Amino acid sequence: MTDRISIMCVSGMHERIQMAAMTAATGSVSGMDICIFLSMNALPYFVKGRDAKPPHEGEMGELMAGKNVPPFKQLFEQAKELGGAKVYACSMAMDVLEVSEDDLDEMLDGPLGLTRFLSDAGGGQILVF
């Protein structure tokens, strides 16, 4: 049976989004069924036209900025392309931001409600970043 990991990415801090992307990428290419749910302060970084970079939470974020660390969007894209991961936007957060599906980055698989996300997660692990 395929392991399933559901990832809730809600922080707007760079290190946390990066860690969520790293987990999604490595998990999906290792054969895990990965579903990512972007909500709260993470979602604005996946809206077209919002090019601001997430702020650093601490020393690691500052250090990573000066090194050849794969960008988190690239890792999410690789999780999808190489491992079949799904990336959804929280429909409630979209309503709050007043954005439509057309406003989301092309990479996203569309809006998803929390109820459906939790239902799909089933008995699998849910990781929160």
Next chain:
Amino acid sequence: MSEENVKVVDARGSFCPGPLMELISNMKQIEVGDVLELLSTDKGSVADVPDWVNKVGHEMVGSEEKDGVWHIRVRKTK
């Protein structure tokens, strides 16, 4: 003995999981039986790549360090 078809993927300077993702991306572009040689300065690659190879069913050919660079060779089996 016939010469192996080896493609080198240079991921030196990239941090985790960059080298592994580079390897996987390139694996899709080579033929079954061909070998990829990943060059990585990320020490985690030495453990991560064999673990991934084992999980998905390819074949580890070997790994060695030369002057701070890991040379990890993987054969595509499927």
